[in-house]
Structure formats: C-alpha cells, structure tokens
Amino acid sequence: MESSPLPLPHPQNESNGNHYHISKKSKPSLISESDLRLEFSHHDPSIARINNGSFGSCPASVSAAQRHWQLQYLRQPDYFYFNLLQPAILRSRTLIKDLVNADHVDEISLVDNATTAAAIVLQQTAWAFTEGRFKRGDAVVMLHYAYGAVKKSIHAYACRAGGQVIEVPLPFPANSNEEIVDEFRRALMRGKANGSRVRLAVIDHITSMPSVLIPVKELVKICREEGVDQVFVDAAHAIGCTDVDMKEIGADFYTSNLHKWFFCPPSVAFLYSRKTLDTSPELHHPVVSHEYGNGLAIESGWIGTRDYSAQLVVPDAIEFTNRFEGGIEGIKKRNHGSVVEMGKMLASAWGTNLGTPPKMCASLIMVGLPVSLGISSDSDALKLRTHLRENFGVEVPIYYRQPKDEEVDPITGYARISYQVYNTINDYYKLRDAINQLVSDGFTCALLSK
Amino acid sequence: MDSDHRENGDSTHNHVSKKPKLSAFISEEEIRREFSHHQHGIARINNGSFGSCPTSIIAAQKEWQLRFLQQPDDFYFNHLRKGLLESRTVVKELINADSVDEVSLIDNATTAAAIVLQQIGRAFAQGKFQKGDAVVMLHCAFQSVKKSIQAYVTQSGGSVIEVQLTFPLNSKEEIVSEFRKGLEKGKSNGRHVRLAIIDHITSMPCVVVPVAELVKICRQEGVDQVFVDAAHAIGSVPVDVKEIGADFYVSNLHKWFFCPPSVAFLYCRNSPLSSEVHHPVVSHEYGNGLAIESSWIGTRDYSSQLVIPSVLEFVNRFEDGIEGIMTRNHDNVVQMGKMLAKSWGTNLGAPPDMCASMIMVGLPSRLCITGEKDTERLRSYLRVHHGIEVPLHYQAPTDVECAPRDKDGLITGYARISHQVYNSFDDYCKFRDAINQLVELRRTCKMLFTE
Numbered sequence: 070m071e072s073s074p075l076p077l078p079h080p081q082n083e084s085n086g087n088h089y090h091i092s093k094k095s096k097p098s099l100i101s102e103s104d105l106r107l108e109f110s111h112h113d114p115s116i117a118r119i120n121n122g123s124f125g126s127c128p129a130s131v132s133a134a135q136r137h138w139q140l141q142y143l144r145q146p147d148y149f150y151f152n153l154l155q156p157a158i159l160r161s162r163t164l165i166k167d168l169v170n171a172d173h174v175d176e177i178s179l180v181d182n183a184t185t186a187a188a189i190v191l192q193q194t195a196w197a198f199t200e201g202r203f204k205r206g207d208a209v210v211m212l213h214y215a216y217g218a219v220k221k222s223i224h225a226y227a228c229r230a231g232g233q234v235i236e237v238p239l240p241f242p243a244n245s246n247e248e249i250v251d252e253f254r255r256a257l258m259r260g261k262a263n264g265s266r267v268r269l270a271v272i273d274h275i276t277s278m279p280s281v282l283i284p285v286k287e288l289v290k291i292c293r294e295e296g297v298d299q300v301f302v303d304a305a306h307a308i309g310c311t312d313v314d315m316k317e318i319g320a321d322f323y324t325s326n327l328h329k330w331f332f333c334p335p336s337v338a339f340l341y342s343r344k345t346l347d348t349s350p351e352l353h354h355p356v357v358s359h360e361y362g363n364g365l366a367i368e369s370g371w372i373g374t375r376d377y378s379a380q381l382v383v384p385d386a387i388e389f390t391n392r393f394e395g396g397i398e399g400i401k402k403r404n405h406g407s408v409v410e411m412g413k414m415l416a417s418a419w420g421t422n423l424g425t426p427p428k429m430c431a432s433l434i435m436v437g438l439p440v441s442l443g444i445s446s447d448s449d450a451l452k453l454r455t456h457l458r459e460n461f462g463v464e465v466p467i468y469y470r471q472p473k474d475e476e477v478d479p480i481t482g483y484a485r486i487s488y489q490v491y492n493t494i495n496d497y498y499k500l501r502d503a504i505n506q507l508v509s510d511g512f513t514c515a516l517l518s519k
Numbered sequence: 520m521d522s523d524h525r526e527n528g529d530s531t532h533n534h535v536s537k538k539p540k541l542s543a544f545i546s547e548e549e550i551r552r553e554f555s556h557h558q559h560g561i562a563r564i565n566n567g568s569f570g571s572c573p574t575s576i577i578a579a580q581k582e583w584q585l586r587f588l589q590q591p592d593d594f595y596f597n598h599l600r601k602g603l604l605e606s607r608t609v610v611k612e613l614i615n616a617d618s619v620d621e622v623s624l625i626d627n628a629t630t631a632a633a634i635v636l637q638q639i640g641r642a643f644a645q646g647k648f649q650k651g652d653a654v655v656m657l658h659c660a661f662q663s664v665k666k667s668i669q670a671y672v673t674q675s676g677g678s679v680i681e682v683q684l685t686f687p688l689n690s691k692e693e694i695v696s697e698f699r700k701g702l703e704k705g706k707s708n709g710r711h712v713r714l715a716i717i718d719h720i721t722s723m724p725c726v727v728v729p730v731a732e733l734v735k736i737c738r739q740e741g742v743d744q745v746f747v748d749a750a751h752a753i754g755s756v757p758v759d760v761k762e763i764g765a766d767f768y769v770s771n772l773h774k775w776f777f778c779p780p781s782v783a784f785l786y787c788r789n790s791p792l793s794s795e796v797h798h799p800v801v802s803h804e805y806g807n808g809l810a811i812e813s814s815w816i817g818t819r820d821y822s823s824q825l826v827i828p829s830v831l832e833f834v835n836r837f838e839d840g841i842e843g844i845m846t847r848n849h850d851n852v853v854q855m856g857k858m859l860a861k862s863w864g865t866n867l868g869a870p871p872d873m874c875a876s877m878i879m880v881g882l883p884s885r886l887c888i889t890g891e892k893d894t895e896r897l898r899s900y901l902r903v904h905h906g907i908e909v910p911l912h913y914q915a916p917t918d919v920e921c922a923p924r925d926k927d928g929l930i931t932g933y934a935r936i937s938h939q940v941y942n943s944f945d946d947y948c949k950f951r952d953a954i955n956q957l958v959e960l961r962r963t964c965k966m967l968f969t970e
Contacts, residue, residue, distance in 0.1 A: 199675075353670065361667075374629075
C-alpha cells in the first residue's frame, strides 16, 4: 500500500512531473477588490498597517497552500522526506532563478532570511582571513545604513578573524545617486590605503532605516574597477519591490527576503551565488548536516528536521501575483506610484519634506515629521512609534535623524511608510490625522518619558 | 527584557506543575483523535526519526502563527519574547537546570552541534588549542554531527577520535571500557582532549548510553568540555542536566515531546566560557548570551518554540504525565521487540535496560542483508507494498565466531522500532507478518521490487 501524497489544490502542482510554468500574462480574471479584501482579511482591521517593509504580508491563499504542505509532512513525514521535499525545493529554486535572471539553478539557495544569508557569506570571508588568504587589516566595506544585524555579523565574522571595517557615510535626506557614488568611491580608497585590499563590499539594494534605493549596479561596477574581491548585495527588501536582475547587477552574492514583498509566509529568502568559470566561492550553510560539501543549495535543502513549508509555496506566491494586472511588475509599479503619492500628501499636510526624491525609493518612502514633535533620539522614535500604535492604531516605523550642527529647526524624525496591495488611502489619512492631532495637542516626545 | 532572566522573576507566569491534574485522563478515543491526521493504513513505527505532534498542539501553534500574521509588529514587540521566556522556563524545570539563562531554544540538535563546534573551531583558529588536540566522539554518532565535526574541527586543525561501540550490546560496561580507550588515545602524544561528544541515545544502531558515567570519566581524565547529543532523550528518558553534569546538552522537543517541527533546547551550563558560545546566525542580540541571541535570528516562524507550555498541558492529560508516557512506551516497545524477535527467531540488539522507547530487533538472516543498499531496498519495499514505516540498520559482523545468528545464518540487519502513544499492537503485527511472508516466500532483499 503506497503512501500517496494528498492531492494538491492547484492544477499545475502535479506530483509526478516537472510541470510548472510562470505566466506573466494576466489570467482571464483579475483579482477583484472583494477577493483582495478576503485575502488579507486576517490583518487586524483596527490597525493602519503601513509597515509592510518590516515583516511583509501573506495572503490567505498562500497560507492555505503552506498549511497543505505542513499537513503532508505531519501525515507521513518519512514519505515526505524521501519523496516530496527535495523536488518541491528544486521547483521553488527554479522559479526564483527565472524571476531573478540567474544563469543556473545551482546559483540559487533557499535560506530563512537575509540575516542567515549574511552569516553564510561572512563565514567564508572569515575562513579566508583565518587561513591566511586574506591579510590582517584587509577591509570589508559596508554602508553606514547597513542593517544592524548585518553590521553585527560583519563584526562577529570578519573583524574577529582580522578584517577591518570601513563604513560608507551616506547623506540623509538623500538627493541624488551621485552623492552615494562619491562617498562609496572614497570609502574604497580608504580601504585600499596602506597596501590593504578590499576583500568584500556589502551593499544594500534598499537600505532599511532610513530607506533609500541604492544604485547597486553602478556601485558593483566601481567595485570591479577598483579590484574589490567580492561584492555582496543585501537586498532584503528588493524582490517584489524593485527590479532584481542578477546578471544586470553583476554581484557575486545577492540575497532577498520573499516574505517581505513577495507574499510568502515567514520565512524564506534566496541567496544567489554567482558561478564563475574558475572555482565558485565555497559557501556553506553554518548548520552542517548530511549534505555538507554538496554545494550551498543542496546543503540548505536539509539542515535537520524543521518546517520547510515556507520555501515550498513560491509557486503559489507567483500565482497570486499573476492575479493582478501586469503581475508582479504591475504590483511594483502601482505600489511605487501610490507610496510616492501618499508620501507627498503627508509631507504637504504636515509642512515637511520627503527623505528622498521619488526615483530613489521603491515601495517605501521616508516622510519628514513635524519638528514640534521633538524627536531627539532613537529612543524617542521608538516611543513615538509605540504611542501611535497604542493610541491611534497606526503601525509605522519612525527614524531618528541626528541633525548637523549648522541646521536650523532641522527635521529629526521621519516616518517610513510602505505601500502594499492591501493598503488604502484611509491608512495614510489615519497617520496624517494622528500626527496633526499630536501637533495641535502640543505633544512632544519628552512627554513620553516616564 | 533582559531583567526578566531571574528564576522567579516573571510573576505573571502560571506555574505549570509536572504532576497531572486529578480530573479524568485522556481516553483512548481522544488519543486517536489527537493523531487522526496521521495517514491511515500506515503502521507508523518510526517515531524516532521525525516525531509526532497532536492536533491540539497544531491548533495552539496556528494561534501563534495567526497572531503574527494579524499584526506582526505588535507580535514582535509585545508577545514574542514573553512567550519564548515562558517556554524556556518550562524546559528549565523539566530538565532541572539551575537558571533559565542556561536554556536556549533552537531548531534542532543539528543546529546545536554547529553552535558547540563553531566555538571549538574558533578556539583552534585563535591558537587557544594546539593543532592536533582532540575531539572524541562515538563511531555511531549521527552523520550530520560527524560532518559538523569535519567542517569545524578537522578544518581548523583538530584531530578526531572515534570510539567504536560493539553492536549488539550486552552491557553498559562495554561502552564504558571502549570510551576510556578512546580518551587515552586522545591524550596520547601530549595532546588535550578539548571536547567529548556523547550521544545520550544513539540513533543507528539505537542504544541508551550511560552518559552520567561517561561525563564523570571525562572530568577525571581532564577533558575540557563535554557535549551530550541527546536528540531523542526528552520525553524518552528522564533528563536531569545537573545529574548528568555535561557542559552542553541538546534534545529535540519535536521527537518525543509532541512539539511541532521544529524545536530543541540547548542547555549550556553557566561558565566563564559561556560568552564564547554564539548562534551562527548573527542578529541584533549578538553578544547578549546564546539564549537571547537565539530568541531573535531574523524574521521567521517561531511558533513551534512557543507551544511548549501547551505541550506540558497535553502530556499532563496522561496518567503520570510524561513519566507515565515514558514508562509505558518503554514497556510496550520492549514487549513488541520480544514478540518480533520470538516470531522471527532472532534477537534484540541491546538488553531492555539499554533501551528507552525504541529497540533494535534482529531481522531474519534469510533476507540476506549484506549492506546498506539492502536495508534501503527493504525499507522502501515495506513502505510501498505494506504501508509499514520502519528504519533498518545494517550491522557488519565483526567477529564471526561470536556474531549473533538465527537458525539459518548470521544476523546482519536490525529494525529500529519505536513506540509512541498513538501506536497499537496491530502496527507491530503487520510488521511481523510482512517479514514472515518474505521469509516464507524465500525472498531476499535483492529480489524486492520497490515501485
């Protein structure tokens, strides 16, 4: 009596074949407004959820697909392990390879999140220092606005093993790509001073806080010109948010979370590792298991017993995006258009400014908060965020920007607003009105310190 | 958040007792319902590999997952840390650890091995250990642990000593004497034994190892650190980390403790070296101690770590709670093992007191098991044609004179049968009959079709 898998709900999910397709053309019927509401009906209705950037979102139909996989496993885990898991992981990886224009599916590994990808890349950097292939003092260059966890990872792995860190200061508010390019060049020069080499450049595609779209293609080119060994693009936000083309961008390593802007459940990310003619970099998953030595993609496909279901619903997420006009491309364009519109609306209502020009953002934008709120520290920003959540039902991350000495009445606080398909204009009105009320009440962050 | 790490700090935590309530125990019918999602018609006698999770725990997990999806920021800021601390506190009490700081929640034992071995690797790299200093492990250590040792120890210049265990086993003394020999080897030529990795319950072949005794020997012989890989232990044998006395102790809660995939605890005895131990996925909490680092390793689904209090409630619905479950599983698996060995005319791989909820049963020599390909074939055949899920082990005979035999020849194959609360006598009868049928039909492994 053979263990047969449960019949899966979607016609293209055949158990015996490699039959799958990504159709970027719209299907006969596009998702209706009411279906869209239903897909996100599990979102807390009392909250204006304008923070898709932090934790993403997952439509009900993709969650259902995930539960189906979870049940398959629980039903007969040995059969699942021996017969279902690896083909399903390969399927997801293959779809992602096509999505991001990678050459070969070997180049695509699935991991939990960008944080894990960073550990993987940095571990090989650390080995190179330990084994003497890199000299003490050789540099790792990163952006000042690199994600906190990644900064810590760079210190834990690279610095510990003997590397030095060079931070690229970036102006904020941002005005142009040229500013970023200039600072980056200067940082590379610093890294190459005294006969050192720059062994790794870690570049965000979209920085987290403050959120700015970085001209990665240009920076990667400069890295190549300046003899940087390896380039790692931390693009946690990018997929489903901005254009992601591995060959265009040309980095050695590139990671992005699919649970942020690509409708997957928590959590799944891909790590792209470029195959070169000579030896590919030896990346390993830090959780070593049976597949050690068989390449990162295969190693990552089994790192001990755990729930891999989030990695298996990539086909369902793609199918979801194809229910929208223009598929994921259409979603990206409309999200961008809407978030810029909302950002301008808020800046206008508050008499403030945007943190970046529209072309330097994707589906997130920084909007200056009124000076009277008195945001004077990171702690103030967090407290204000909590205050908005608890007293106004608005979820939005706040960024504290340290003012420069000469500035008069500087804007020190920015809201990072996101726009995703489930958002409506009312979400942003709620934020607008909350801030206006705080201002008119004479509220300052100092009042929140108890 | 860090100030919550006192043993009696969290006054809002409802202390969950280890003793069951006095109300009626879970009925047979309720147990069946709790596992009704298991595929019908399958004799699932392999709880050891992937464990099992009752529907009420799956439901509890879904609640946590939904809470995240509903409002993830609120979940992250207001619920996650508290929930993890509650889970860790339950575990601390279960395993008799001194402090909740010593208890970290991670994915599985494989992850724990990476954590422990990475710090060993760093010590070699930094010159704290000399090249050639040794790591001692059991020969039958789990394969992923062996590879982890290769990746982190061998790569960094450490040497590896494998302790051979005879199998079948007759007594604990056999293990102890081989272990002593292994330590001697590790210390030869002026080397230090920096780490001993000891399984509490080996995987294949499966035996319960006298860990407390081996840890004591390690201390006597000047081994720096001891790491007990107890993937199977919790919910299977009593676990008292103070009694066992190891520096590191890991066990998977999704195997025998009814948690969903996946969650394990890694106990790290408080020591001056504790700050050297890190989760490999470095995030915001780096440097705040392993337990806190592990509580946030980037956005992911932590729900399986959050249901541990619910699982404690579940096991307390059984007579004598988890102790009762362990005792009954043990008695049943021994009984079933003996039943099978008798029916097939074979043997048990270890005496009952060296087993917990799993036991190794010799397979008839007539099946002609001559290597792993044969056991894989037979295992697939049993799954596909008989709906029986059971892992099989090939044991090459070392000394043909004293090797175990049945009436037809040498016994070279063993089945590792498990017993968990959802198993029934029928499961083992099915297995018994399938093997007898093969023997009667004079089918050997090489003749089996697995499609």
